[in-house]
Amino acid sequence: MKKGKKLYEGKAKIIYATSDKNLVIQYFKDDATAFNNQKKSTIEGKGVLNNRISEHILSNLSQIGIKNHLVKRLNMREQVIKLVEIIPIEFIVRNVASGSITKRLGIEDGTVLKEPLVEYCFKNDELGDPLVAEEHIYTFDWASKKELEKIKKMILRINDFMIGMFRGIGIKLIDFKLEFGRIKINGKNEIILADEISPDTCRLWDSITDKKLDKDRFRKDLGDLIPAYTEVAKRLGILHEQSNISAVNVTKLSSIKRKRK
Ligand code: UDP
Numbered sequence: 001m002k003k004g005k006k007l008y009e010g011k012a013k014i015i016y017a018t019s020d021k022n023l024v025i026q027y028f029k030d031d032a033t034a035f036n037n038q039k040k041s042t043i044e045g046k047g048v049l050n051n052r053i054s055e056h057i058l059s060n061l062s063q064i065g066i067k068n069h070l071v072k073r074l075n076m077r078e079q080v081i082k083l084v085e086i087i088p089i090e091f092i093v094r095n096v097a098s099g100s101i102t103k104r105l106g107i108e109d110g111t112v113l114k115e116p117l118v119e120y121c122f123k124n125d126e127l128g129d130p131l132v133a134e135e136h137i138y139t140f141d142w143a144s145k146k147e148l149e150k151i152k153k154m155i156l157r158i159n160d161f162m163i164g165m166f167r168g169i170g171i172k173l174i175d176f177k178l179e180f181g182r183i184k185i186n187g188k189n190e191i192i193l194a195d196e197i198s199p200d201t202c203r204l205w206d207s208i209t210d211k212k213l214d215k216d217r218f219r220k221d222l223g224d225l226i227p228a229y230t231e232v233a234k235r236l237g238i239l240h241e242q243s244n245i246s247a248v249n250v251t252k253l254s255s256i257k258r259k260r261k
Contacts, residue, residue: 001025001080011037012047012200023071024083028054032200034219036128041218048076049229050198055079056238057162057197064161066154068193069181084181084194087143090129091151092119093159094175098203099216104131110210116159118152123179150191151180158193166204169235171213174203199229 003025004017014027028047033040051073058070071080094101097111101119120137121129137143143151155178166173179195195201199214206213213232217225233239 001074012050013196018080022083023080025074026079026081026196028077028196032215032218032225034215037125039219043218043225045226046200046229049226049233050196050200051077051079052238053198053229053233053236054196056236057165058193060165061158061161061193064157066158066161066193067190069183069195081194082183082192084183084192086123086179086181086194087147087151087191088123089132089137089142089179090121090123091155091178091180092121092175093117093155093178094119095159095163096172096174096203098174116156118155147182147191154180154191154193162197162202165236167207170207171232171235172205172207172210174205176202199232204232 001023002019004019006014007017007024008015011033012029012031014029016025016027018025028051030042030044030047031040032043032046055070055073058068062068062070069081069084071082073079094113094117097107097113098109101107101117102109120132120134122132122136122142123129134148137148138145158178159173162176163173176197178193178197180191181194183190183192202214203216204213205211211228212220212222213228215225217223217228230239
């Protein structure tokens with residue numbers, strides 16, 4: 001597949017055209033931004049980890065029937081994705097209160113919510129992605145009622161799946177952000193999951209220690225962002241080097257056991 005011209009550059013990713021008009025290449029940069037672009041930095045290797053982690057989560061979601069834009073990962077930093085018309089809403093899903101909601105509503109950080117809370121933010125950097133109500137979405141035709149109903153159902157399934165997936169590797173899924181896009185499949189309009197799901201777009205806390213394994217390490221100047229993202233990738237079992245090492249260890253262990261017998 002031939003990489004064409006740059007179509008769009010965002011804060012953490014670049015989109016390139018391809019020879020197929022329905023497909024684009026998504027390139028993961030090392031740039032990190034927070035607080036509506038006021039804090040900026042480059043963290044070497046972040047894009048590589050996000051590319052792998054997002055590929056893993058989106059392909060798992062696809063296996064449980066959540067249609068999404070991922071076609072395939074190309075290399076360390078790039079993946080081929082379906083070109084969609086992005087719905088201009090950031091869907092924030094919260095299981096535990098942290099980040100902006102704690103400040104906005106005076107809720108204590110770490111408060112477990114009695115059920116998942118979905119918030120809508122209008123995607124507009126100049127306005128600082130303001131929180132909006134469902135009614136705003138209909139009034140300004142950002143999405144139809146039918147589309148939003150479909151998205152809400154998808155969100156709850158995605159949340160259930162991701163809570164379980166992370167729980168299995170000793171991580172609490174505190175909150176995350178999703179984006180959806182419109183696409184024509186066999187002449188039919190569909191809504192599919194788009195963008196990325198990674199420690200840049202989720203809050204992930206270690207189940208036992210509550211250690212932050214996500215972009216809060218950058219937002220709060222906690223340091224060691226790469227080791228934290230690597231830890232997430234390692235626990236998800238997607239780092240070849242690590243799985244090879246554990247495979248060697250397992251072999252060694254079993255030979256030791258055999259000798260003991
Ligand atoms: N989030 C994101 N992109 C955004 C805003 C939020 O990926 O533009 C994610 C963020 O990483 C967190 C969740 O959505 O996992 C909730 O973010 P919050 O509203 O608390 O905002 P923040 O703390 O980033 O200001």
